Amino acid sequence: MADCIRLLLHGFGKFNFLMQLVHISIIMGMVFETISVAYLVPASACELNTTISQQGLMAGMPLLGIIATSHIWGYLADTKGRRKILAWCMSLAFLFGTAAALSPDWIVFSVLKFLSASAVAGTFALALTLLSEVTPQHKRSFMVALTGTIFLSCTGLMAVISIPVLQLEFSYHIPHLNILFTPWRLLCIVFATPCALGAVGMYFSYESPRYLLTIGEEQKALETLKGIYKINTGKSGDDYQVSSLALDEDTGKPSNGLWSSMVSQTVPLLKPPLLKHTLLLSVLFIIVYIGFNPYLTWLPYITDGIVKSIERGEENLSFCDMLRASHNETVTENEDCSLNSFAMVTVFVINIMIAALNTILSSLINYVGRKRMLIGIQLITGVAGLCVNLSNSWIVSSILFVVFMSGVLNFGFLSVFSVDIFPTYVKAMAVCLTLMVGRGSSVLGINILKQLLVYDCELSFYSFAGLVFVGGLIAFLLPGDKKNFTKDPAET
Structure with a gap:
């Protein structure tokens, strides 16, 4: 049959x-x-x-x-x-x-x-x-x-x-x-x-x-x-x-090779009417990845510094002062490059909490709306990042930092727009291209953040979290959930 x-x-x-x-x-x-x-x-x-x-x-x-x-x-x-x-x-x-x-x-x-x-x-x-x-x-x-x-x-x-x-x-x-x-x-x-x-x-x-x-x-x-x-x-x-x-x-259609295949799939993304979607999503991917991925990379280093500062009794300092004190002691006093065990458990707990939150929000996204979800996460986490150093309570600062880190959820939620906005015949290339742009910006962010955490920690939060907040404002330009996205010519 x-x-x-x-x-x-x-x-x-x-x-x-x-x-x-x-x-x-x-x-x-x-x-x-x-x-x-x-x-x-x-x-x-x-x-x-x-x-x-x-x-x-x-x-x-x-x-x-x-x-x-x-x-x-x-x-x-x-x-x-x-x-x-x-x-x-x-x-x-x-x-x-x-x-x-x-x-x-x-x-x-x-x-x-x-x-x-x-x-x-x-x-x-x-x-x-x-x-x-x-x-x-x-x-x-x-x-x-x-x-x-x-x-x-x-x-x-x-x-x-x-x-x-x-x-x-x-x-x-x-x-x-x-x-x-x-x-x-x-x-x-x-x-x-x-x-x-x-x-x-x-x-x-x-x-x-x-x-x-x-x-x-x-x-x-x-x-x-x-x-x-x-x-x-x-x-x-x-x-x-x-x-x-x-x-x-x-x-x-059969492809004549890697180069011709990549060119034929990329050119439509750089011409109207898809160009505006390519530029908008590329900018948002850069903001989301450069805003959060560097902190995700250096999360063990940051958590290790905060926990060691708390163990030394330095609890009435700002978040950055605690991190700076731990770095200075490591470099100038004991040259200890080990990572604190409790700090690593804390990293595990933070990631599991964010993973659980991802599961919950994924189940609610159809009710809340993808655009509202992405904008809400971006704005809330941006404000939290800007406020991390405004308190001398390590508990308040740590909570604000975890809220800021939960912005990594937009890695996935932003990808949803790449999948939906672009037509089928260039969808895979569009997802790869916008994702690569975001990841490329992360390389620069990772290097800048480590320098700032050591030499000007407060500036790191104000600049990176400020960029995240601006990304939330730019996200208002995304198509609404009820708006018809660009259709594949084969589907019209």
Whole structure:
């Protein structure tokens, strides 16, 4: 019988939960490799003898790696297959991430972190694509919606993992490399481990049946669906009541190569009527990412400084005074580069709270409205950031800082507009382009923020939080929730 590809026929069960586990390991590997610098850079500062500027460069390398190769991995996944490319990405990330643990200096560390981040650059989007293409329609939104919560939870999990590892006391000399293998190097290997798990998971998983149909492999797609049906139901694949498949969408025009494909997809975004949407979203992505991502990167450093100041009894200082006092003591008195255990637990709690808030607000967004949600978060968090240093109560200042940090939720909420505003034929390129612009601005923000936190902390909050507030005002220019977005010509 002829039938379109309806994943509902193979059911929803064990296979889909196994795919979600693989999906989690891939997201975890991506998060660990790109955000691990937040823990490894300060922990390695004493051994590698890095300056403030060098630490900023080290922390920005993963974002540069993501910017450099995101488009390439997306192109390869569309031409070589999601499963194969994901397996290669995770394998290379594990290789380079593990090698970074043996870095003799900060330059080698930065290069290897650049390479590991380059390897995982496209894994988030590719894993999400593969997950959606093997999940039935009625469960797809739920499974995909969990991704944001998983991402934020993984950032918190890193703090908990770092506690027992960094508290270890050992130092082994490796003669050939002339380095001391210390706890921060072990932590580097631990953070790379999920990439290996993701690579193994991809090796044993199925390719997307929808992708197989786009390249004309109908028989392989049918065998894949039978295999999924067998895992989910426990029945024989012969019981699967489909004998032929047809893809229910246009497969698009054949591409002449990477460069021509990228040009043909990019040019429409830079011409009317899409140009105004491209410019507006690019500006908002820059503001959101440069406003929040640097603080997310340096969150372990900031939290560590505040907790150490509280433990010394310096509770009647402003937020920045507490952070400045901790930095001065570390540099001038004991040269201690360790991270406080309670501070890392606090980082974990903050990230889990934001992850829970993401789940709640995601469920309310259809009632509140996407535009109102984004503007509200931007304005409230901007005001909170501006007020962080107005109180000498560390409790009040800390609450305001956490409220400010919750603005990272707009990473996801702003992406919703990229998906909806642009027509289908340039949607993927539009999302990649605007996201890359935002991430690119983060590299500059990460370096500027570390300098300001050390030399002019108050200015850092006034400038970054002020920019966030301005972003909330600019967001009023976004199309309303009831306004018709630009339609795909193919849909008119």
